Amino acid sequence: MDERRYFESFYFLYFAALSGFVVYRNAYFADIGMTGVQMGTIGFLLRVAGIAALPLWGVLSDRFGAQKRILFGSVVVSGVLVLAYPQFASAFPLLVFVTVALAAFRAPVRPVANSMLLSAGLPYGSVRAYGSIAFGVAALGIGLVSSQVGSVIVFYCFAAGMAALAVILIRIPVESKPPTESVGLRAASLIRDRNFAALLVAAFLMGAMFPAGGAYLSVYVKSLGASDAITGLSVAAKTLGEAVVFLYAARFTASYRRLLIAGAACHVITFALYASAPAASIVVSMQLLLGVGYAAFMLAAVNLAHELAPESIGSTAQTFLTGFGFATGSGVGELVTGRLLDLVGIQSTYAYIAAVGLVVIAVSGLLDGWLGTDRQISTES
Template sequence: MLSDERRYQLLYLVLYAAGNGIAGYRNIFFEDIGLTESQMGLIGAVLVGAGIVAQPIWGMLADAYGRTKLAMAVGAVVSIVGGLLFPLGMVIESPFVLMIVAAGIYSAFRSPIVPLANSMVLSSGIDYGNVRAFGSVAFGVGILALGPLVETFGTVTIFGVYAVGMVVFVISLRGLPKPSATELSPDLREDSLQLLTNPAFVLLLAVGLLVGASTTTANSFFSVYIRAIEASDTMTGAAWFVRTLAEAAVFIWIVRLGWRHRTQLLVGAIVLALSFVLYVTPGTLPAVFLAQIPQGAGFALFTLASVSLAHEYAPEAMSASAQALLAALGLGTGRVFGQVVGGWIADLVGVQDMYIFVVLGTGLAALLTAGFFHRRIQAYQ
């Protein structure tokens, strides 16, 4: 019989393998059906905005009723419906409105799954890094395999892969331990207020906003960027593969350094900023591949530190809610801003020069992260 840790590792493997195609290739699908970069950015904003609305609600319900597994199963099934609406854009004359609707349905049910899964792992006491590493490997291997499929059968392939993957995900939920319920009470409402007025948690949300804006913009337009430097779609998958291997290595190995989470957050933001410089100068395919290693490492450091800090700051009854708030108010708000502004900038100056603003965003995040070393902030940790 599989241990709980192995079950969670399998869950993350399936979850990230299913979603890699939509995350990595959706904008070239939109390009293929005739949408502009600005329209891509607006669809991306809806993908994130729907999650901002949905995630705190799902997190609070999961904390209150202990039905986290059911919430994830419902989210998976309905997100399949939303995902399968996207291919209809190939057969209608003006697909933009339909893409907006599909994005809203897909995201409102898909986006809460990751923070809910994170809260289950952290609450169980299992090493989050060892579990999350499986997601990174699955994402990288899956997106590498999708490259030739996309070139052979078209970008519509990514939506079929998602549907099959999420069916397997629902099956994988069986056997996971059921989280305990937390009775809704005045104390829970006080815990919510305490969390949102904690300066350290608010600073974490601000850093998440900047990193979310920068990395989501960079990742969403990466497949378009690869075409802009005259490389094939297969190179998109290959680059993602290198990046996610670096992520997985850091998720597993970083615990040996014994760094505090605030140090991981600072180093992660700095490394991310430096990695995106290579997209601008020299901006060649070899440089882009070289950038994937520090980019994967920086993202892993940021992810591990941010979810761990959110868990530490949260009262015991607010575990899922804290992860949902980080995903929605921090990362989510940033992603909405990044998608809209990134699409507008790409239209204005081109997708390659857009990455200058990604460098600036991650650099500013690194400056804010230094605030976690201030005495007043440390007093709340």
């Protein structure tokens, strides 16, 4: 199996394992009697602890050329920690401790894998599409199983997926990068670059909207009187939209600004409609649009971060984009969405989330002007 096939397998397995945990964990927490604030706290800690750990993982990865070793340790420890959730279901303080540890060790998986992929000269879009396909298929399957045996199954699926990933990482033929000196100074200069800073702001705001379309989707679907199976269909539709965009990216060129704006606009339209409490069938169809928007935004953001950063700190750039951008925003979004859920109800919450998308559009509109050129996703990216 060649290098690209290993990466495709990696993304497929990781997102398949992650899907149940992301989509159905709050359904499980609701079943055991957690409040919206407690669910939001767990989601917030999953983001914040990861944010705290990500800069260190990125610097260590680039400083010692240890991408593969970091990924291996991350998936093994994460697979063990997730099994503690069912054991401590009735002890919220212990769940908080487990959540912090899990977030810290799971944090580097995606950004370091993205850096390895791009550094190997492989196309992010068409490889990442395998993750989208896996996420949707697995979410649908786990939703059906969850309806029969209970949502606790999501934790065991995650652990099994991490075990399979460890096997893939042992065999993946990636050469270690040479150590990089003065990583801290190089990273500081990257943060001071106004183009990269603008990208982080857009990623932060976009990340703040993600929980509404992910972790809280099952709560929203249930508020409409539908089952977890409908949530699974919704997630499958979303990931279908993602996969189409990621795969099609290899055949066209588009400016980063247009992709970022289009991605945010898709979120605004979807969440504004959700605020009107439509029929469950409408939710499923709108998730397709949400997937298109998510893929368009991620495709532009990941490639742009890679392009703006020196090659020697590629992992650092991706961990900063993920940590200070998407993860920080998602952490705030988890907490705020949980609070809004308790204050105004799930439908009205989506009206507030849609307004955030309008700000993302405004920030993204500045980006190409600051860059001075209309940078594009090339056919090789």
